Amino acid sequence: MELTVDERWDLIDKISKQTITFGRYSHTLKDAIAEITVKPLTGIPIAIAVMYGFWSFFGAFAGFFTDGFFVKIFDEHWLPWLQKVFPGEGGFLYYILVGDPTADNCFEAFGMLTSGLFVAIGVVLPAIIAFYLFLIIMEDSGYLPRLAVLIDTILHKIGLHGFAIVPIVLSLGCNVPAVTATRTLETKKQRFMMATLLAIFIPCGAQLGMMIEIIPGYVGFVMLYLLIGFFVTGFVLNKIIPGRSPEILMDVPPYRMPTVRNIGRKMWMRVKGFLFVAIPFVMLGVLLVNVLYWWGVIDWLADILEPVLSAWFGVPKETVGPLLAAFLRKDLAIAQLSAIEMTTYQLITSVVLINLYFPCVATFAMILKEGKEGGCKSAPIFLLGSLATLVATVFLFGGLLHLIWIILGVA
Amino acid sequence: MRNKIAYDIGRVYLAILGIVAFSFGAAEIMLSITGKELEWGILEMSGDFLAWRGLILLFTGLFYMVSIKNFTDIHQQAKAVMASVMIWIIAGMQIFGMIMGSIPGGEEGGWFSSGENFLAAYSAPYIPSLFLLPFSLVVIYYIYRLRRSEEREREA
Amino acid sequence: MKILLMGHPNVGKSVVFNRLTGANVTESNYPGTTVDYSKGYMRLEGEDVEVIDVPGTFSLEPKDKAEEVAVKMLEKNKKSAIICVIDSVKLERGLYLALEIIEEGYPVVIALNMWDIAQDKKIRIDIDKLSSILGVPVVPTTAISGEGIKELVSTIRKAAPVEIGRILKRSGVV
Ligand SMILES: Nc1nc2c(ncn2[C@@H]2O[C@H](COP(=O)(O)OP(=O)(O)OP(=O)(O)O)[C@@H](O)[C@H]2O)c(=O)[nH]1
Ligand SMILES: [Mg+2]
Numbered sequence: 244m245e246l247t248v249d250e251r252w253d254l255i256d257k258i259s260k261q262t263i264t265f266g267r268y269s270h271t272l273k274d275a276i277a278e279i280t281v282k283p284l285t286g287i288p289i290a291i292a293v294m295y296g297f298w299s300f301f302g303a304f305a306g307f308f309t310d311g312f313f314v315k316i317f318d319e320h321w322l323p324w325l326q327k328v329f330p331g332e333g334g335f336l337y338y339i340l341v342g343d344p345t346a347d348n349c350f351e352a353f354g355m356l357t358s359g360l361f362v363a364i365g366v367v368l369p370a371i372i373a374f375y376l377f378l379i380i381m382e383d384s385g386y387l388p389r390l391a392v393l394i395d396t397i398l399h400k401i402g403l404h405g406f407a408i409v410p411i412v413l414s415l416g417c418n419v420p421a422v423t424a425t426r427t428l429e430t431k432k433q434r435f436m437m438a439t440l441l442a443i444f445i446p447c448g449a450q451l452g453m454m455i456e457i458i459p460g461y462v463g464f465v466m467l468y469l470l471i472g473f474f475v476t477g478f479v480l481n482k483i484i485p486g487r488s489p490e491i492l493m494d495v496p497p498y499r500m501p502t503v504r505n506i507g508r509k510m511w512m513r514v515k516g517f518l519f520v521a522i523p524f525v526m527l528g529v530l531l532v533n534v535l536y537w538w539g540v541i542d543w544l545a546d547i548l549e550p551v552l553s554a555w556f557g558v559p560k561e562t563v564g565p566l567l568a569a570f571l572r573k574d575l576a577i578a579q580l581s582a583i584e585m586t587t588y589q590l591i592t593s594v595v596l597i598n599l600y601f602p603c604v605a606t607f608a609m610i611l612k613e614g615k616e617g618g619c620k621s622a623p624i625f626l627l628g629s630l631a632t633l634v635a636t637v638f639l640f641g642g643l644l645h646l647i648w649i650i651l652g653v654a
Numbered sequence: 655m656r657n658k659i660a661y662d663i664g665r666v667y668l669a670i671l672g673i674v675a676f677s678f679g680a681a682e683i684m685l686s687i688t689g690k691e692l693e694w695g696i697l698e699m700s701g702d703f704l705a706w707r708g709l710i711l712l713f714t715g716l717f718y719m720v721s722i723k724n725f726t727d728i729h730q731q732a733k734a735v736m737a738s739v740m741i742w743i744i745a746g747m748q749i750f751g752m753i754m755g756s757i758p759g760g761e762e763g764g765w766f767s768s769g770e771n772f773l774a775a776y777s778a779p780y781i782p783s784l785f786l787l788p789f790s791l792v793v794i795y796y797i798y799r800l801r802r803s804e805e806r807e808r809e810a
Numbered sequence: 811m812k813i814l815l816m817g818h819p820n821v822g823k824s825v826v827f828n829r830l831t832g833a834n835v836t837e838s839n840y841p842g843t844t845v846d847y848s849k850g851y852m853r854l855e856g857e858d859v860e861v862i863d864v865p866g867t868f869s870l871e872p873k874d875k876a877e878e879v880a881v882k883m884l885e886k887n888k889k890s891a892i893i894c895v896i897d898s899v900k901l902e903r904g905l906y907l908a909l910e911i912i913e914e915g916y917p918v919v920i921a922l923n924m925w926d927i928a929q930d931k932k933i934r935i936d937i938d939k940l941s942s943i944l945g946v947p948v949v950p951t952t953a954i955s956g957e958g959i960k961e962l963v964s965t966i967r968k969a970a971p972v973e974i975g976r977i978l979k980r981s982g983v984v
Contacts, residue, residue, distance in 0.1 A: 266932025275732035288713035311758030427842035
């Protein structure tokens with residue numbers, strides 16, 4: 244026998260009357276704080292303070308390891324030593340593993356053992372540890388759903404609701420789990436929009452860490468530009484894609500003290516994931532790019548694509564190499580940019596291009612998988628839609644940035 | 655009666671702290687808008703994110719000042735607590751930055767910094783939030799005492 | 811036999827799962843942490859039993875893809891016993907899902923999780939009464955500290971399907 248919804252609630256009412264008694268309970272300070280952190284008037288200033296805290300923590304932490312120690316280890320000890328002892332200078336193996344024999348830093352050498360290791364361990368690892376620490380505290384304390392309530396009105400403008408902040412924040416760590424997290428959105432339209440917007444506009448922790456190393460003064464600008472892109476594109480997508488964007492009731496859990504045990508466990512799982520999945524990809528990326536250079540494929544491509552790259556985006560044709568590497572790892576691609584000769588503004592455009600341009604292969608695979616699970620028929624549509632949005636945004640926002648530089652007279 | 659006096663002293667304290675924090679914040683924002691920096695004795699208003707720090711301090715001041723009205727209400731006390739937390743975030747990160755910056759040897763030096771350079775990283779001038787830090791701790795202690803006495807009253 | 815953990819989002823299912831199986835599923839303080847199922851094994855009276863952690867769902871009519879996974883897992887494992895994890899602070903809401911699952915004919919054990927918070931909030935729940943009305947074992951648990959988990963395990967065997975008509979009768983509705 245099954246009950247109707249009303250019968251069920253009646254029954255629950257009867258049961259709870261006989262079993263639950265509420266004692267006298269007055270609001271504690273914790274409850275009051277929980278309330279004022281979601282009210283916009285008090286909540287937004289607090290959110291600004293939290294973001295500020297995170298950003299300065301990130302800078303100090305990553306700076307300590309990367310600039311304080313790893314740069315020295317890699318550039319002054321590891322690189323010269325390898326260049327000296329590695330046999331077969333000028334040969335294929337030397338080129339692949341060590342790279343440029345005259346390079347004096349690990350960004351420019353671009354061998355698997357030089358740039359590959361430096362990017363993965365020296366720059367990206369400290370960055371993602373800092374990022375994950377922040378993420379985990381956000382997750383475990385219960386602040387994340389409060390941020391969702393605060394941002395609800397803004398996200399409504401692009402047909403999403405506050406809880407879409409969860410995948411956005413997660414994707415600042417890595418886009419892959421963020422794409423999976425879109426499952427908690429109700430409609431196919433919302434999931435498609437979110438997965439696509441994430442993959443295109445939100446840089447992952449590894450990318451951000453690299454950006455701070457290469458264009459320290461301009462990361463804020465790049466982030467702002469990407470955020471504007473996120474909302475503009477979201478607004479347009481919301482208008483042109485059919486489907487609903489229903490409201491939901493948000494359930495905000497109480498604050499809890501994060502435990503060291505859980506923080507440690509989650510951190511270890513994610514760092515392990517990085518060590519075993521991301522590092523091989525970085526190495527593979529260096530290998531691939533080096534082999535393509537060796538065969539002259541990249542120079543050939545650069546010549547073909549030069550009109551587009553220099554006329555439309557205003558960047559040197561050599562950025563073809565990094566753009567190819569971006570397919571495997573975006574952090575690596577950004578690292579590669581620093582070895583190319585160009586103006587700061589061209590560098591900023593290139594960084595933005597790498598952000599917007601094709602999602603890294605891991606994210607791409609995840610989007611494919613999520614699209615497939617939405618029913619076999621919709622998979623190609625999901626993917627094609629994503630790709631179409633991608634191409635449009637790359638040309639639009641990449642070109643727009645070039646235009647801005649032209650107007651400012653710096654291009 | 656004794657409680658009443660404690661209340662009034664607390665409120666005057668919060669008002670003053672609020673005004674000071676607010677003014678510091680306003681000054682930092684003004685400076686960052688005009689693109690200037692300020693160093694005055696052991697006080698400095700400069701560095702990265704000056705405008706942001708100013709904005710946060712401005713709100714901190716507002717929170718303190720707003721909380722004075724109806725301070726017996728727990729929600730009002732929560733505002734004062736959060737204002738203090740916001741000061742700790744800025745000051746805490748500043749101190750964290752000093753510690754992280756003081757240890758490595760820098761580009762020319764060895765692996766670790768020399769004793770002199772290490773100490774130099776901690777020397778004045780300091781940003782306003784660092785000066786506000788001890789005063790914000792008093793707020794927390796005061797609210798803690800207040801809650802305790804309220805609880806005792808309720809039990810009695 | 812299989813054991814399936816069902817319940818609303820953010821009630822502590824994954825914590826219970828990790829306690830039971832020694833697994834390392836992600837626990838976070840926001841609804842929607844788990845979006846896919848994971849399997850693990852626990853020892854129950856000398857036997858290896860499969861335990862499944864699923865995304866949280868408010869009811870058996872899924873509203874999003876994560877809830878769909880949960881409901882599909884329930885339908886796929888007709889022969890399993892269900893540990894219904896309920897947030898003690900929101901008992902009424904949690905009972906709705908529990909009743910739905912009981913109506914489907916599954917053997918159910920109820921874990922009243924977050925018992926520590928209910929105590930702090932001065933919410934008193936008459937466990938024996940609740941258990942006798944529903945006719946299923948009810949165990950208060952505090953999953954993060956592990957309290958009540960042992961009792962929960964020892965009552966799983968006692969779970970048996972309950973006729974909803976009898977619950978109606980015992981509660982005094984009819
Ligand atoms: N105080 C207290 N906190 C608990 C208890 N059980 C779980 N928690 C906390 O509640 C939060 C949610 O726990 P999860 O296990 O991730 O919840 P879940 O049911 O798996 O949630 P979803 O995967 O989103 O459906 C975590 O922050 C836990 O630490 C408990 O008994 N007492
Ligand atoms: Mg879970």
